[in-house]
Amino acid sequence: MPMPIVNVTGLWKNFGEVSAVEDLSFVVEQGQVCGLLGPNGAGKSTTLRVLMGLERPSRGTAELFGVSVQPGCGELIRVGAMVEQAAFVPHLSGMLNLRLWWEALGGHLRDADLDTALGIADLGDAINRKVRTYSQGMKQRLGFARLLLARPELLVLDEPTNGLDPGEIRDIRELIGRLTREGATVLLSSHHLSEVEQTCSHLVVMNHGKLVSSGTVAQLVGSTGSVYVEVDDRERARTVLSALPSVRNLHLQGDGLVVDLHDGRRSDLSVALMTAGLRLETIAPAQRLEDAFLELLEGPARDLTPSETPVAVDATEAQ
Amino acid sequence: MIPLLRTEMIKAARRTRTYVIALGLIVLPAVIVFALNSRGDHGPGRERGDGLFRLAQQSGLLVPAAVLSIMSGFLLVVIAGMFAGDSVASDAGWGNLRYLLMRPVPRGRLLIAKAIVAGTLIWACTLLVALTALVGGAIVFGTNAVTVPSAIGGGVAGFHLDASVLLLRLALATGYVAFGFTALLALGTFFSTLTDTAAGAIGATIGVYIVSEILDGISQIGRIRYGFPTHYLSAWEPMFTENRLPTDMLVGVAVQIAYLAVFGTAAVIWFRRKDLRS
Ligand SMILES: Nc1ncnc2c1ncn2[C@@H]1O[C@H](COP(=O)(O)OP(=O)(O)O)[C@@H](O)[C@H]1O
Ligand SMILES: [Mg+2]
Numbered sequence: 001m002p003m004p005i006v007n008v009t010g011l012w013k014n015f016g017e018v019s020a021v022e023d024l025s026f027v028v029e030q031g032q033v034c035g036l037l038g039p040n041g042a043g044k045s046t047t048l049r050v051l052m053g054l055e056r057p058s059r060g061t062a063e064l065f066g067v068s069v070q071p072g073c074g075e076l077i078r079v080g081a082m083v084e085q086a087a088f089v090p091h092l093s094g095m096l097n098l099r100l101w102w103e104a105l106g107g108h109l110r111d112a113d114l115d116t117a118l119g120i121a122d123l124g125d126a127i128n129r130k131v132r133t134y135s136q137g138m139k140q141r142l143g144f145a146r147l148l149l150a151r152p153e154l155l156v157l158d159e160p161t162n163g164l165d166p167g168e169i170r171d172i173r174e175l176i177g178r179l180t181r182e183g184a185t186v187l188l189s190s191h192h193l194s195e196v197e198q199t200c201s202h203l204v205v206m207n208h209g210k211l212v213s214s215g216t217v218a219q220l221v222g223s224t225g226s227v228y229v230e231v232d233d234r235e236r237a238r239t240v241l242s243a244l245p246s247v248r249n250l251h252l253q254g255d256g257l258v259v260d261l262h263d264g265r266r267s268d269l270s271v272a273l274m275t276a277g278l279r280l281e282t283i284a285p286a287q288r289l290e291d292a293f294l295e296l297l298e299g300p301a302r303d304l305t306p307s308e309t310p311v312a313v314d315a316t317e318a319q
Numbered sequence: 320m321i322p323l324l325r326t327e328m329i330k331a332a333r334r335t336r337t338y339v340i341a342l343g344l345i346v347l348p349a350v351i352v353f354a355l356n357s358r359g360d361h362g363p364g365r366e367r368g369d370g371l372f373r374l375a376q377q378s379g380l381l382v383p384a385a386v387l388s389i390m391s392g393f394l395l396v397v398i399a400g401m402f403a404g405d406s407v408a409s410d411a412g413w414g415n416l417r418y419l420l421m422r423p424v425p426r427g428r429l430l431i432a433k434a435i436v437a438g439t440l441i442w443a444c445t446l447l448v449a450l451t452a453l454v455g456g457a458i459v460f461g462t463n464a465v466t467v468p469s470a471i472g473g474g475v476a477g478f479h480l481d482a483s484v485l486l487l488r489l490a491l492a493t494g495y496v497a498f499g500f501t502a503l504l505a506l507g508t509f510f511s512t513l514t515d516t517a518a519g520a521i522g523a524t525i526g527v528y529i530v531s532e533i534l535d536g537i538s539q540i541g542r543i544r545y546g547f548p549t550h551y552l553s554a555w556e557p558m559f560t561e562n563r564l565p566t567d568m569l570v571g572v573a574v575q576i577a578y579l580a581v582f583g584t585a586a587v588i589w590f591r592r593k594d595l596r597s
Contacts, residue, residue, distance in 0.1 A: 052421050055594040071591065076423035083421070087414025091334055100329060104424050106322040146418065 003066045004029050005154050005185045006051065010060035013046050013209075020046040022209040023060070028187050028202070033180050035196030035203045035217075036189040043209040044189035045084055048158050051187075052081050064154070077105075080152030082160060086143025090132040094123055094142050097131055102149050112149040120175060121145035136163035144175065155179065157188040161195060173199050230256035230282040231273060240276045241269065256282065323424060323432040331402075331436050340398055344447045347394070348386045352455035355382065371559060375456070378463040380485040382456025383449040384492055384559050390448055391496045391552060396528050399441045399500040403507020404521030406433040407590065411515040411597040426591045434508045434583070441504060445497035449489070467560065478562040485559075492555045495568055502548035502578030503528060509586040515597040545570075548578055 006028035013021040021043040028034040036044050049055045051062045053071040061068050064075045088097045098117065099109045121127060121141045131139065140163055147155065155176070161169045176186055176199055190196050196203060196217070203220050205212040213220055231237040234257060241247050241259055246268055249260035259269060273280050331337060355375055375385040407430065410416040419429060465480045480488075507524035514520050531549040534540055544550050551571025557563055 049595070052417075053423065054417055054420060055596070056592075072420060072423040072425045074423070076421055079421070081421050083417055085414065087418065089330055089410070089413060089415050092330065096329075096333075100326040101418060101422060104323050104326045104419060104422055 002030055004063075005032075005065060006034075006187055007063040007066070008047065008051065008060070009063075011047065011050065011057050011062060012059035013043070013050055013055065014058045019058075019209050021050070024206065024209070024211050025060075026204045026211065026214050028185060030185055031180065031183065032202045033176060033186040033188070033200045035200035036187060036206065037191070037193065037196050037203055038189075038206040038212075039191050041208075042191075042206045044191075044206065045158050046209075047206075048081070048083055048156055048187075048189060052076065052079070052083060052156060054083065077150060078152060079154045079156055080147030080150060081156040081158075082140075082143045082147055083156070083158045085136070085162070086139045086146075088131040088139065088142065091130060093129055094121065094127040094131055094134070094138075094145075097142070098146055098149065101146055109149075113151050114149065117145035117148045120148060120171075122171075137165060137168055140164055141168065144172070153184060155184055155186045155188070157186065159189055159191070161190075169195075227259045227261065227269060228253070228256055228282065228284050229259060229269065229273070229280070232279040232281070236276065237273060237278055240272055240278070244268065244272055320428060320432065323428060324435060327429075327432045327436045328439070331440060336401075337440070340401075340444065341447060344398075344444055345451045347390070348383075348448055348451040349455050351386050351389070352382055352452065352459055355385075356459045371556065374465060374467060374559065376460060377465045378482075378485065379453065379456030379458070379460040380462055380482055380489060381465055381559060382460065383452035383489055384556070386452035387445070387449060387492060387496050388553065388556060391445075391499065392532075395441075395445060395448070395496075395500070396503065397525055398444055399503050400507055400525040400528065401521050402437040402440045403434075403504045404511050404519075404524045405517045406437045406508050407511040408514055408517040408520045411595075412517050414597055416597060417595055420595060427587050430508065430512065430587055430590045433511075434504060434586075437508065438501075438504050441500045442497045445493060445500075449493040449496075453489070465559075467562065480559070480562070488558045492558060495555045495571070496552075498572060498575060499552045501575040502582070505579045505582035505586065506548070509582045509589070512586050512590040512593065546574065548574065550574070 004027035006026075008027070009025050011021055011024045012019060024043070024047060026034075036047065038044050046055065047062075050057050051064065051069060053069045053073055053076060056071075063069065064073075064079060067073065067075045069075070088094070089100070092100070098112075098114075102109050102112050118127065121144065123138060123142065126134070126138065127142075131142070134142065140160070144160075161172055164172065176188075180186060186200075188196070188199070200217055202214070202216055204214040205220065229237065229241075234252070234255075237257060238250060241250055241257070246261050247259055248262045250257055252258075261269075270280055270283055355372070371381060371385040371388050375381045407416070410419065410433075420426060462482055464482055465485060466477065467480065468477045503524060506527060507520065510520040510523045511517070528549060531547045535544050535547050535550050538544075551567055551574055554565050554567035554571045557565045
């Protein structure tokens with residue numbers, strides 16, 4: 001197996017009594033676009049700060065390119081990062097900010113990937129205006145420009161579309177797509193499932209500092225998703241589906257059945273139904289992805305509260 | 320290190336504040352020279368009372384000493400405290416610091432570069448004051464030699480200072496005054512790593528100096544005062560009033576170096592370890 005680009009192992013970060021991150025582990029492999037998903041306060045920014053050497057872990061390790069991250073460690077030069085909002089020296093122009101940031105380690109701005117950067121920033125003449133006069137969206141775009149200067153292999157983006165309008169969000173999504181096609185790996189955090197759904201190949205879901213779930217977007221959504229099925233013989237379908245190991249619960253709804261899956265894919269259901277000779281009229285996600293996300297977060301709590309409507313999958317009862 | 324010094328210097332030099340301060344440090348000595356002149360009773364042998372101010376009317380070569388003597392007590396302290404306290408905290412306050420550290424600029428190197436830039440600005444300000452006063456003084460009072468009457472030297476017999484001796488001692492005094500801000504620079508840089516609020520770091524630095532000066536005035540405190548960062552700051556004045564090179568100046572330099580060692584080290588250690596939350 002190739003070396004993971006990001007490898008977080010048993011990471012803890014405590015602030016006094018509060019644990020912002022608790023025993024978090026995940027990897028991001030070469031070429032993945034991994035979404036770090038969780039509600040506000042989940043510990044996403046803290047995780048990314050530790051990964052970028054800004055904060056020290058209380059316990060555990062964060063590795064970039066196989067090297068344990070220390071403040072200012074050399075591997076960071078291969079990473080383009082935006083942690084929380086893009087920020088600059090306000091009394092300098094956008095251009096001078098780029099130049100001074102790049103040249104702080106020596107060299108000359110002409111060695112950087114300035115064309116790509118300026119293309120992304122798309123600031124026109126405003127690039128020569130003081131950053132103080134920029135809107136948040138302009139700063140965010142200039143932030144993207146800055147992190148692209150060094151032709152990074154890994155992008156670490158903390159809620160990158162915050163403060164952007166829909167057009168800018170689309171530009172950023174296209175940019176991420178282009179960079180990954182060119183071989184970059186991306187780790188981005190978000191509290192919007194719809195955003196990561198459109199951008200990411202993989203997800204790491206966290207809540208209250210803890211890992212909730214991780215895997216490909218399809219796996220995660222499939223593993224908790226509910227599916228709505230309509231067939232010609234509902235009772236027989238119920239029997240057939242109850243026998244499937246991936247089915248956790250099912251109950252009647254409208255003219256069809258809502259099936260809760262704990263793993264496996266929707267296609268497993270359709271194969272089983274058709275093998276049993278049933279005519280499948282409709283099969284569709286019963287939940288929006290947003291609901292699946294909430295369900296992931298509330299997972300443990302849900303197991304403790306028995307629900308009224310769903311019928312437990314039980315062979316005898318299903319007969 | 321050189322590229323970092325350059326980029327940090329550009330950042331500091333492009334602030335409007337820097338120019339306002341520079342302008343102030345030209346205008347204020349000029350006003351003092353004007354005020355000295357308007358007393359109108361200058362000329363050899365007519366001064367009464369003690370202090371550099373009386374003497375300064377004899378020769379423009381003494382004006383910088385007089386001006387430094389009053390400005391180093393408060394105004395230059397405030398300005399130096401501003402440059403030192405601001406060094407790290409302003410970048411942190413803007414949120415730009417984390418991006419520098421993710422470049423990645425090594426933390427220790429960044430801190431030292433910022434301290435050197437602040438120190439350079441402090442030296443530049445001191446020099447600017449001395450030069451403005453020298454030019455203004457030379458124009459108004461000429462560049463005569465000085466005769467110090469015995470009354471001023473506190474019992475010391477009267478003596479004579481040539482223009483060349485005056486110039487040399489002036490250079491020494493200016494260097495000593497500028498070097499006298501070393502403890503403040505180290506302290507301010509240290510405070511600057513503790514907070515993301517530049518105003519807080521600046522206030523704390525200047526506060527320590529004011530307290531040090533107040534306590535230094537209370538002789539009952541005893542020998543501890545000799546360790547205060549402000550205690551030896553005026554040790555250079557007897558070069559002009561008593562015709563001697565005070566050994567206190569050497570002690571003063573040693574005290575400054577001690578503060579630099581202690582707070583400089585503390586600042587580097589702390590800044591390299593700290594969690595960057597801004
Ligand atoms: N410097 C800090 N001191 C104390 N608590 C903090 C600090 N930084 C973050 N936290 C806490 O850690 C938790 C996670 O914060 P954060 O990583 O910013 O979450 P997210 O980015 O997912 O919104 C929050 O409860 C927050 O209040
Ligand atoms: Mg956050």
